[in-house]
Amino acid sequence: MVVKLQRPILVGGLGLSFSLWMLDSWHDSIVQVSEFGLLSALAIGGGLWLFQKNRPQASSVEQLDIKLVERADVESAIAKVEAVINQLVQESENHPAIGNLREQVNQLLLDLDRQELKLAVTGGKSVGKTTLMEILKSSWQADIKQKVSFYETAPLFIKAGDNSDTDVLAEVETSDFVLFLTNGDLTDSEFQTLQQLKAANLPVMLVFNKQDQYLPDERASILLSLKQRTQGNLVATAASPIPIKVRKHEADGSVQEWLEQPAADIQQLTQQLGEVLAQQAQKLVWVTTWRKAKLLKAEAKNWLNGVRRDRATPAIEQYQWIAAAAAFANPVPALDVLATAAINAQMVMDLGNIYQQKFSLEQAQTVAGTMGSLMLKLGLVELSTKAVSTVLKSNAVTFVAGGVVQGVSAAYLTRVAGLSLVEYFQQQEIALDSGNNLNLEKLRQTLQNVFQQNQQITFLQSFVKQGVKRLLPEVAVEKAVG
Numbered sequence: 001m002v003v004k005l006q007r008p009i010l011v012g013g014l015g016l017s018f019s020l021w022m023l024d025s026w027h028d029s030i031v032q033v034s035e036f037g038l039l040s041a042l043a044i045g046g047g048l049w050l051f052q053k054n055r056p057q058a059s060s061v062e063q064l065d066i067k068l069v070e071r072a073d074v075e076s077a078i079a080k081v082e083a084v085i086n087q088l089v090q091e092s093e094n095h096p097a098i099g100n101l102r103e104q105v106n107q108l109l110l111d112l113d114r115q116e117l118k119l120a121v122t123g124g125k126s127v128g129k130t131t132l133m134e135i136l137k138s139s140w141q142a143d144i145k146q147k148v149s150f151y152e153t154a155p156l157f158i159k160a161g162d163n164s165d166t167d168v169l170a171e172v173e174t175s176d177f178v179l180f181l182t183n184g185d186l187t188d189s190e191f192q193t194l195q196q197l198k199a200a201n202l203p204v205m206l207v208f209n210k211q212d213q214y215l216p217d218e219r220a221s222i223l224l225s226l227k228q229r230t231q232g233n234l235v236a237t238a239a240s241p242i243p244i245k246v247r248k249h250e251a252d253g254s255v256q257e258w259l260e261q262p263a264a265d266i267q268q269l270t271q272q273l274g275e276v277l278a279q280q281a282q283k284l285v286w287v288t289t290w291r292k293a294k295l296l297k298a299e300a301k302n303w304l305n306g307v308r309r310d311r312a313t314p315a316i317e318q319y320q321w322i323a324a325a326a327a328f329a330n331p332v333p334a335l336d337v338l339a340t341a342a343i344n345a346q347m348v349m350d351l352g353n354i355y356q357q358k359f360s361l362e363q364a365q366t367v368a369g370t371m372g373s374l375m376l377k378l379g380l381v382e383l384s385t386k387a388v389s390t391v392l393k394s395n396a397v398t399f400v401a402g403g404v405v406q407g408v409s410a411a412y413l414t415r416v417a418g419l420s421l422v423e424y425f426q427q428q429e430i431a432l433d434s435g436n437n438l439n440l441e442k443l444r445q446t447l448q449n450v451f452q453q454n455q456q457i458t459f460l461q462s463f464v465k466q467g468v469k470r471l472l473p474e475v476a477v478e479k480a481v482g
Contacts, residue, residue: 065198065231065232065233066198066201066202066203066287067201067287068280068283068286068287069283069286069287069290070283070286071112071286073286073290074108074112074286074289074290074293075112077290077293077294077297078105078108078109078289078293080293080297081101081105081108081293081296081297081300082105084297084300084301084304085098085101085102085105085300087304087356088101088300088303088304088307091304091307091308092307095303095307097300097303101296101299101300101303104296105296108289108292108293108296111285111288111289111292112285112286112289114285114289115147116147116148116149117146117147117148117149117176117177117277117281117284117285118148118149118151118174118175118176118177118288119148119149119150119151119175119176119177119178119179120151120152120153120171120172120175120177120178120179121133121150121151121152121153121179121181122152122153122156122168122172122178122179122180122181123155123156123180123181123182123190123207124155124156124157124158124181124182124187124189124190125155125157125158126183127181127182127183127209127210128181128183128209128210128239128240129152129153129155129181130152131239131240132179132181132207132209132237132239132266133150133152135239135264135266136150136266136270137150139264139266140266140270140274144274144277144278145278146277146278146281148277151175153168153171153172154167154168156168156169156189156190156193157187157189157190165193169193169196169197172197172202173197173200173202173291173295174288174292175202175288176203176284176285176287176288177203177204177205177273177276177277177284178197178202178203178204178205179204179205179207179269179273180193180194180197180204180205180206180207181207181209182206182207182208182209182226183208183209183210183213184208184222185222185225185226186225186226186229186230191229191230194206194230194232198232200291201287201291202291203233203276203284203287204232204233205232205233205234205235205269205272205273205276206226206230206232206233206234206235207235207236207237207269208222208223208226208234208235208236208237209237209238209239210238210239210240211223211236211237211238211265212238212241212242212262212265213242219236223236233272235268235269235272236268237264237265237266237268237269238262238264238265238266239264239265239266240264241261241262241263241264241265242262243259243260243261243262244259244260244262245257245258245259246258246259246260301426305426308354308355308422308426309422309426311354312351312354312355312418312422315347315350315351315354315418316347316351316414316415316418316419316422317415319344319346319347319350319414319418320410320411320412320414320415320418321411321470322344323344323410323411323413323414324407324408324410324411324414324467324470324471325407325470325471326410327403327406327407327409327410327411328403328404328406328407328471329403330403344368344414345361345364345365345367345368346364347368347414347417347418347421348364348365348367348368348421349361349364351418351421351422351425352364352421352425354425355422355425355426355428357425357428367421367438370438370440370443371417371420371421371443371447374440374443374444374447375413375416375417375447378444378447378448378451380413380416380447380451381409381413383451384409384412384413384416384451385405385406385409387412387455387460388405388408388409388412388460388464389405391460391461391464392404392405392408392464392468403471404467404468404471404472407467407471408463408464408467408468408471411463411467412454412463412467415454415463416447416450416451416454417447419450419454420443420446420447420450420451423446423449423450424442424443424446427442
């Protein structure tokens with residue numbers, strides 16, 4: 001039993017008194033050292049000892065640096081998954097993914113009361129994963145109350161092979177706790193991977209294995225660097241220490257030598273790991289289940305977005321050619337193309353209905369106007385007109401034909417606007433109440449990304465060819481675009 005002293009001032013005073021007594025006792029033998037200097041050193045030493053004794057120490061649980069959740073949080077996350085699946089059923093009753101999604105939800109509900117913890121042992125090649133895992137299984141697993149299953153991942157940071165780092169980390173994310181092994185200071189790849197695991201809310205313990213292969217000063221330097229870079233849960237081990245040469249001198253003067261294998265040095269690891277599992281076993285399970293629910297929700301949302309995108313694409317194509325025809329029939333200066341034809345409030349309403357983002361006509365007009373303003377400020381109107389003109393210049397007859405540039409440009413901008421709305425709506429969780437609730441910064445970024453994705457020359461050539469075919473007589477098509 002550890003006894004905690006409750007009188008730090010008394011303890012500090014006794015420590016300082018002891019220091020002064022030692023000073024008096026050693027006075028005759030340390031005349032080269034000034035009394036004041038030694039007294040100061042001893043007093044500072046006693047003060048530091050007192051400070052360290054009474055300074056609150058962060059437990060291994062506090063150092064996990066993850067978001068711990070309650071059962072209610074997990075149940076809420078599962079309910080959100082079910083809501084997305086129900087929406088998918090409503091919009092695509094016979095979708096092939098529904099059965100598998102339902103099965104995964106049922107497994108999440110069972111996982112809420114799971115008793116066995118799953119520990120992943122991961123890291124690069126030749127860091128001692130297998131050895132450490134086997135030692136934990138044989139000498140520690142039976143001594144703890146919690147049920148624990150270990151599994152070793154394929155080595156990280158190896159380009160060759162069937163398992164990519166992405167696959168390995170996806171597997172790691174299904175575990176309740178991660179032992180991440182390194183046998184020296186962290187490489188950039190190791191550091192980035194640790195940051196990725198932290199971002200995924202995974203409890204990770206960094207294990208500096210094979211510490212016995214370094215000299216004491218090197219070992220201390222590496223440990224200091226690891227602490228400074230990770231600021232997390234860190235332990236040092238030697239799962240398979242280097243054999244030690246033993247020499248025995250016999251009475252007859254002969255000498256016998258042999259190698260002995262020291263016992264594994266994993267006490268710090270088992271102590272801290274034991275504390276974490278004893279205090280937080282149930283919550284670690286809940287964190288894992290919560291994390292799986294988030295991933296399953298994203299998967300279900302992707303399926304739902306796929307269904308909606310299949311419905312949105314024909315609508316966008318319909319409006320882009322309507323815009324093209326309007327601009328072709330009534331040619332206007334390039335910078336006015338957007339205002340006259342490219343953005344259509346009715347398209348906003350139709351796409352909003354597909355993505356459960358309900359707009360009144362007035363709200364849709366506000367959204368259309370906002371997008372038009374953003375596209376003008378970003379220079380997308382001028383850029384698109386120049387791009388279309390460049391493609392059309394290959395044929396003088398087509399290029400001078402009235403309204404062709406404006407018509408194709410209007411169609412192109414309408415397409416970019418529609419695809420941008422689709423991308424934006426896919427990120428939404430709840431219906432928008434009005435156009436004023438648009439996140440303008442996010443919409444701006446989405447517009448830029450979609451515009452860049454649709455700037456490839458092969459796409460532009462194909463798109464312009466489609467536009468010309470719709471706007472000009474059939475006989476001009478082959479001359480228009482080669």
